[in-house]
Amino acid sequence: MVTSLKEQMVSKPPVYRNLAIAQLASYRLPAAGWVSILHRFSGALMFLLLPFAIWMFDTSLTSEVSFEQFTNVFAVGAGKVPAWFFKLVAFALIWAYLLHFCAGLRHLWMDATHAVDLEFGRMSAWVAIGLSTLLALALGAKLFSLY
Amino acid sequence: MATTFGSRRLVVGAHYGLRDWLSQRVTAIVMAIFTLAVIVQVLMPGPLDYYRWSAMFAHQWMKVLTFVTIVSLLWHVWVGMRDIWMDYVQPVGVRLALDVLTIAWLVGCAGWAIQVLWRL
Numbered sequence: 001m002v003t004s005l006k007e008q009m010v011s012k013p014p015v016y017r018n019l020a021i022a023q024l025a026s027y028r029l030p031a032a033g034w035v036s037i038l039h040r041f042s043g044a045l046m047f048l049l050l051p052f053a054i055w056m057f058d059t060s061l062t063s064e065v066s067f068e069q070f071t072n073v074f075a076v077g078a079g080k081v082p083a084w085f086f087k088l089v090a091f092a093l094i095w096a097y098l099l100h101f102c103a104g105l106r107h108l109w110m111d112a113t114h115a116v117d118l119e120f121g122r123m124s125a126w127v128a129i130g131l132s133t134l135l136a137l138a139l140g141a142k143l144f145s146l147y
Numbered sequence: 148m149a150t151t152f153g154s155r156r157l158v159v160g161a162h163y164g165l166r167d168w169l170s171q172r173v174t175a176i177v178m179a180i181f182t183l184a185v186i187v188q189v190l191m192p193g194p195l196d197y198y199r200w201s202a203m204f205a206h207q208w209m210k211v212l213t214f215v216t217i218v219s220l221l222w223h224v225w226v227g228m229r230d231i232w233m234d235y236v237q238p239v240g241v242r243l244a245l246d247v248l249t250i251a252w253l254v255g256c257a258g259w260a261i262q263v264l265w266r267l
Contacts (some may be wrong), residue, residue, distance in 0.1 A: 043227045050256050058263045060197075061204055067197040101182070103203075104175050111172065 030126035038129070039103040042096035045084075049093050074143075084144075091140045098132035098139075167226045174219035181216040184209070204264065213264055221257040225249065 019027060029037070046053070059070035074090070077083040106124045110116060115124075116125055188203045189195060201210060221222045228249045 040227075040231065043224075044231060047224055048253075054256055054260050054263070057260060061201055062266070063265060064197050067200070101179070102207055105179070108172060124195065 032121045035103050035125040035128050036097055042100045045096045052089060053093060087143050094139050095136040096135050102128040102132040107130055165225045170222055171226050174223040177219040178216055184212060195266055210264060217257050221253050224253055
């Protein structure tokens with residue numbers, strides 16, 4: 001009995017997973033972990049929104065007429081899509097860009113200075129999140145004409 | 148060639164990891180410089196209308212910088228998206244399809260952006 005249990009344990013080692021889906025809500029991810037996953041998420045989001053970004057580049061630059069089209073989309077919308085939706089997408093782009101930018105600078109700083117201790121990791125993670133969010137909110141308020 | 152790790156084969160690696168790591172950083176620096184160049188010009192006094200905005204991209208140096216940025220973006224996004232597919236998509240066929248679609252998509256987007264840039 002005892003032997004067979006031992007054999008079982010030997011033949012079936014416990015499987016350790018990183019994190020089960022159900023644990024996601026209660027798992028307290030450290031700040032550096034948040035920067036890491038947000039870095040990836042913002043990158044993927046910008047990849048998906050790339051056509052929108054190039055469309056803005058195209059219409060805003062090509063001619064005065066297309067520039068008018070570009071500003072109109074954010075003023076009155078296009079077709080059935082309201083203007084606030086375009087502003088929201090633009091805001092998502094701005095936020096993703098700033099977060100990706102700050103997280104990237106953090107990486108470059110760590111590479112250049114070999115600053116790899118725990119305290120710097122935590123502190124710089126908060127700076128990256130805080131700075132990018134503040135800037136995004138400031139630019140977002142401007143986008144939604146709050147000032 | 149002197150080796151200290153055996154006589155049968157030379158264990159040098161293909162340096163894919165280093166190349167991706169380094170290109171990710173170099174392309175990021177190029178895009179950061181472009182970002183600063185745009186921000187500085189946007190913050191110059193005066194209303195930001197079509198004429199000022201298009202004049203910014205009319206300078207040859209800005210065109211070249213934008214072009215290098217577009218190419219950097221293409222490369223940077225490729226390395227990043229490839230990492231994401233490698234992490235989350237296990238079936239080889241699906242991953243290969245996503246890799247191919249990503250490349251096609253990115254090359255298409257880069258072509259569009261470059262076309263916009265050079266017809267100004």
